Amino acid sequence: MSLQRIAALVSNAQHPSSGTTRHCRNDSLAMTISLNLVESTTAQMQILHAGKPDDSALQDYLALGAKQIDVIEADTDIVENLATRLKNTDLILTGSRAESEYASGLLPYLLAEKLNIPLVANALEIKSLDNNLEILQFLPKGKRRLVSVKLPAVVVIHPLATVDLQYAFAKQMTGEIVALRAIQPTKISKIKAQTKTITRKPIKLKAHENKTGHERLMAAIESKSRGGTVVIEGNSVEKAQVILNYLREHRLVDF
Amino acid sequence: MNKDMRINPRRLLKTSPAGLKRIVLAAPSVVEMHENNKPIRTPKNPKNSLLAIAHSNKGILDDHGRQTIAAAAILADADTEVIALILGELNENLADTGADKVLVLADLNAEQFQPDVELTCITAQITSIQPTHIFMSDNFVDGDLGRRLIASQPQKTAATHVMEIDESHVATQSGARLSVQYALPEIVLLAKDAVDADLPFTGLAQPVEAKIAKVEANGQYNNLGMQTLAATEIALEEADFIVSAGNGVQQVTTFEILAHALQASIGASRVAVDEGKFARDKQVGATGKTVSASAYIAIGISGAVQHLQGIKDCRHVIAINRDSSAPIVKRADLSVIGDAEEIMQALITLINQAKNLQEAA
């Protein structure tokens, strides 16, 4: 079975200062990658959103190249609803984290679990090969990893994926939005969370310290010296050797 | 009767290490001390446990992983022990993170790609430990594994990207304007810097043998190999090894040869950039880039606060400077006092010798 049906999942976001609804950049990256993939294969493309069809964020996705967006009119059980529509899809692309609702980045994982298919996160580039998908993964510290995964699969796109987002008003005018009915919600989400406007910075968790007045005074006037080694003696070759030994000891170099 | 608290007028004198007699307000009570003079928190007969799971990198835990264990240690009460489950090999002691027991699964290092095997292994550990809460770092590696764990255990409550945590609740952010609050869930994926890892106590960090059955991969995932970007291609913020030049570097060519020999990315202080020796995007510091390399070699850099701000997340700082009283010496883990040019030349020769030897072998 080769790649025949691709889906991209898009959600909405708010502008950080004005609060107007707009597209979520992470999701636009995933959508654009899937559109590029469709061009190079014969696969069919579906762009899905669970929410309201009149959401103005969807207009942004049209402008960014979506020809048609299917909107499932559901506000609870998004995972169930998406999973039902995505049963026969070979590749599902999502962004790494939404900017609305709980923004937990969990949706792709829950979806993969529900559909019982593998998931690869932190994807930068995707190549389709018969039954498999070759994915370049982002790892920190300048590392990349090439992995392959069996289809069908969920792939989560990393925010640093190099993709050109091209916004065109003409595309927005020609694209269309199709509303799909939600399946009957089976159960209400059990996550009990409250959302409210941010009023203060998060407070860091600190260990409670039972310090005496004297200890507090000393802590305030003493700066903690990190106690590094200082090498003054010796000629420059010996000093260079000290540096090399340090690097080797901490396995910072491999020679 | 008057129950006012009064200070004992005949407080005991304490003799300082220098032999001077001092009256110290409120003498500390006697508790069991660890080598570094911190009390040990580890409970004798623990009833519950908290589990912190983290991947190691080159045998050590990064700050984020330490913060995660510290979070568990801070939230643990007197009857609760903190178990650290480390994936990948571990060559350091985790006592100062507050871990009471340390389990190491050395085969599960982060460079391999085996999410299915990792999930099966940690699920097995969780079933045998039965922790009340599980803590993980929400970074590229552990965040992925953590989400797989959450998805596979729908009966457990969970929160991700946690930026604020205490005994009763956790909070995270949705978009730029909304805060999301949960009651403290069973699985917590912590964002970076949500916790102060500097603890006033230590744990015993007893190594525990992990019982593991051999787990077969399900064959859906395949690792086709790691790629390391050339040092010149890596953005400075992402680089793992940086050599940085300051006003004390006269010969930029020597410096560049050294960077090439070490396969390190190049950084610079503001003065070096202002002089036109380096491009503006190489500047490290308050008005430049904040870097988080494992190794940072500062050559001919005095270490002004604005520069130190940019390297606060670096693990190993090495300074080469002519002046042993320069502020960078206080920050550096190793300082070599001498002329930058001479030491750089010597270092290049040594590195080339070592590389030749390695090739010959």
Ligand SMILES: Cc1cc2nc3c(=O)[nH]c(=O)nc-3n(C[C@H](O)[C@H](O)[C@H](O)COP(=O)(O)OP(=O)(O)OC[C@H]3O[C@@H](n4cnc5c(N)ncnc54)[C@H](O)[C@@H]3O)c2cc1C
């Ligand atoms: C608002 C503001 C923002 C700033 N932002 C930044 C910033 O983002 N990044 C930044 O780097 N700076 C910044 N600065 C500048 C900062 O305060 C320092 O001036 C600067 O970092 C000093 O650079 P330096 O250490 O290379 O030079 P110097 O202070 O001149 O130090 C040179 C060092 O090299 C040593 N040396 C000299 N010759 C040799 C030799 N032959 N061999 C060995 N050692 C030698 C000297 O002993 C000295 O310690 C900022 C300043 C301000 C006011």
Ligand SMILES: Nc1ncnc2c1ncn2[C@@H]1O[C@H](COP(=O)(O)O)[C@@H](O)[C@H]1O
């Ligand atoms: N309502 C939604 N409709 C379609 N896709 C969504 C929706 N919410 C989230 N997603 C997708 O799931 C990813 C992760 O979202 P989240 O788990 O909510 O942070 C997003 O980047 C989107 O690709």
